[in-house]
Amino acid sequence: MAGLIPQRFIDDLLNRTDIVEVVGSRVQLKKTGKNYSACCPFHQEKTPSFTVSPDKQFYYCFGCGAGGNALGFVMDHDHLDFPEAVEELAKRAGLEVQREDSRPGQKPRQPVDSPLYPLLSAAADFYRHALKSHPARQAAVDYLKGRGLSGVIARDFGLGFAPPGWDNLMKHLGGDSLQEKAMIDAGLLIENAEGRRYDRFRDRVMFPIRDSRGRVIAFGGRVLGDDKPKYLNSPETPVFHKGQELYGLYEARKNNRDLDEIMVVEGYMDVIALAQQGLRNAVATLGTATSEEHIKRLFRLVPNILFCFDGDQAGRKAAWRALEACLPSLQDGRRARFLFLPEGEDPDSLVRKEGPDAFRARISQQAQPLADYFFRHLMEEADPATLEGKAHLATLAAPLLDQLPGANLRALMRQRLGEITGLGSEMLGQLASAPTSDVPPTDFAPSHDDYSPSYPPYPGERDDWPAGQGRKQQGKKPWQDGDNWKGRKAGQRREPPSMPPPRSGAGAGVEPPTLSALRTLLHHPQLAQKVEDAGHFAAEDDTYTQLLVALLESLQKHPQQNSLQLIARWHGTEQGRLLRGLAEKEWLIRQDNLEQQFFDTITTLADRQRERSLEGLLRKARHSELSAEEKLRLRALLSRSEIPASPGPAGT
Known part of the structure; x- marks a missing residue:
């Protein structure tokens, strides 16, 4: 079976797990009101600022900002990767971890008992033995001694020797064609276009690569002769992903x-x-x-x-x-x-x-x-001795500083940037939150696999939201003609910038309506069922809106999800940290007109999308003939523009 852990299993596991028991087995907790407190296990402190909420099933440290659910705590406290933490919680709950096929086009990862592990271990033993006893070993021994290495270090790192020749390892480990196929999967053999199979590593000093449990998952080889490349690594395999090790x-x-x-x-x-x-x-x-x-x-x-x-x-x-x-x-x-x-x-x-x-x-x-x-690096590119250089320096630095999750460090580095450039904190804040590109948003659907996932990029935020009114009428769609948004195809990713932090505090301005809508939806997930189709405003290029769309679609697909399960879907990402922060600050939510404000934002988003579609079609009509389908859509959009806002959400 492939190695993906289905989301439904993670949801069920978290529902069966009590975070108080998980944290309490590792940290001495003290009951304080309805919550529990302790000195934070993630930083040194004398006064307890670490809180565990049994109601929210969350932990949070007011000193260092660490926080999350039971799965995140086990990952951070026990220094485990995502699948290892799932295994740990599943063992505690008496469950066997379920796995399913991976997504289309993605190389499947093997379960923890992959047959490749013993095969790679046997190869490591062969290379170590060859370093001690193979007739051609002297060149490898001389190389290691010439680098000043002792036998103890060679033993500790499991160093070995791949003898010259095409099939030493294949003869040692090989048997039938199935065994050789497994050796190919493990990166130990190569099969050429003619179907010939031979050892990948030949006449090289061998460096076994181990995972966090000490299992050999791959090799690096340093050539002893004149072959190229000088260093050769194992290829990507079901158990080896070089970008993570x-x-x-x-x-x-x-x-x-x-x-x-x-x-x-x-x-x-x-x-x-x-x-x-x-x-x-x-x-x-x-x-x-x-x-x-x-x-x-x-x-x-x-x-x-x-x-x-x-x-x-x-x-x-x-x-x-x-x-x-x-x-x-x-x-x-x-x-x-x-x-x-x-x-x-x-x-x-x-x-x-x-x-x-x-x-x-x-x-x-x-x-x-x-x-x-x-600052030294950026000042080499932007000379702060000139006004132009100061402006360029601020433009380069501010968006990078905005990625810092540590509030104190971010504030101090912004202060230093202000001292260098002479710009005030308000101007630097505007630079940090300015849109970074006009690239269309990418597919935002979250998923969990054997490691904390990496997510596509999100363009810069906007908060120039116009006032809007109206909601979905019962039994009637308020929008039918907005262009459905489609994300970039799988694989078309860029380096993901950080999710912009929510603005709060004195001088920070009004909280963007989409952020308020996110907060409301997180604490009142049942509202998602009253939204007709989030796809009608999915083309919004705002980060918070894209996350709002993802939450709405997830809740509409799985109505039984609670806040904990929603946040777990984005654990380990910038979006997850944003959602966690919203969950922890429930007291900031205004209880009056919550639903009204939520649907005002939804309707505003849909109206903006409809207006963009209308403008696009009118612009095209000025220069070329519209198709029959486009004419129908234009007629529908024009008629919709005259329909007044509806008085309230469905069922009200």
């Missing part, structure tokens, strides 16, 4: 029970050379740029990340990509630093040249806090 993470956690900081470097040998010198907290990405998924995973383990890159142009480019990936995860209490090494040096060469103590001193003295690196 970090080399050395298992070993770092195994050797450090109290990890406080993880160092991100660029290569296998950097990780191993640092470990050889006693710095056993380094990890490396696997031939990919540092991603948000990498950052989220690391921040679930430690509060501090140190990026260590070469000082050349490529290293600085990689560092800036890493900074951008960090921003959406930088809650207050988390820290990222950047260390650039001298030209021509990497961690492997430098730590062997100057020793571990000097390397630690270099980190202490030269590592730049994220805020310092952020």
Whole structure:
């Protein structure tokens, strides 16, 4: 069976789980009124600010902002990935995790008992044994000794040797054609166009890649001869996804029970050379740029990340990509630093040249806090000595700072930006929330698979909403002619910017009506059944509206969902954090005219969509002949424009 966990199982699991029991088994809780409190397990504090609500089935820390449901707590507290947390809660509830086929076009992921794991483990054993006893092993031994590695480090990282030749591993592990097919699936064999099968790794030093449980899931190989490429990684397989894994993470956690900081470097040998010198907290990405998924995973383990890159142009480019990936995860209490090494040096060469103590001193003295690196980098592109440069700097920086979830850090960095540019906080806030593009919105439907999902982009918000009245009349559609929105095809994704934060507080302006509608719908999901068709305003290019459409469609498809289940669908995303914040601030909802305000917003959205469709058809009619279908739609839109607003929602 493929590896996707169906949403219905997650919903049922959360319904069967009591968050008080889950948190209470890990943190000492104290009853305070109808809730429970404790000192937060995610940051150091003396006065309890961590609250667990049995009614909402949510936890929240007023000190660091951590919060979520039982599934999120287990992920963050136990440092587990999404499927592992589901397994943990299911075991507690006495359930067996259900799995289903993946979405069309998506490579299925194997269940936790995939037959590829023992096959990969056997391959790792073969490579390790070959490093000890194969007749051709001397070149590999000399290479490792030349890099200063001891037998202990080679053992700890499971280093091995793939002998020269086309079929050493295939002969050792192969049997029938089914076994060879499994080896192809595991990335151990290659099958060419003529159907010939042969070992993927030949005459290379082998670096096994382990997952969080220590299981071998892939390999990296460093060539000993003149073959290309110099480093070869396993391909994507059902158990290996290079954009989510970090080399050395298992070993770092195994050797450090109290990890406080993880160092991100660029290569296998950097990780191993640092470990050889006693710095056993380094990890490396696997031939990919540092991603948000990498950052989220690391921040679930430690509060501090140190990026260590070469000082050349490529290293600085990689560092800036890493900074951008960090921003959406930088809650207050988390820290990222950047260390650039001298030209021509990497961690492997430098730590062997100057020793571990000097390397630690270099980190202490030269590592730049994220805020310092952020402004230094942008000021290289936009010179703040000129008015034009200050304007450009503010334009570049403000939207990036708006991604920061940590309110204190965001405020302090905006203050610093204001000091550099001379712009006030109000102007910087406008720059941050300005629309970023005119790209049409993408498919917003959430789903859960074996890892926290990555979502498509959302254009910038608008809050220039006109007043509107009227709701769906009972038995009659108030809108029939708005263009149905269709999202971008699967696979057409961009790097997702963060969900803009809701505006609140003094001087923040009026809360956008769509945000109020989201809040209302979250606490009163039954209202979704009174909305005729969310597709009539799905073309709105506002982030909150797109999320509102997704919630409405989800609730109309599954009317029995409650607020907890809705938020669980977006757990681990910017949208999930927004929904969680709305759920936690229920007391901000005005009880008077809730339903009236909600349907005013819905009707306004539909009217805006209808007006856009009308304008588009009229514009086209001025320049070309409309089709028969377009003429019918234009006639319907013109007639609808004269219909007065309806007096109230259905059934009122």
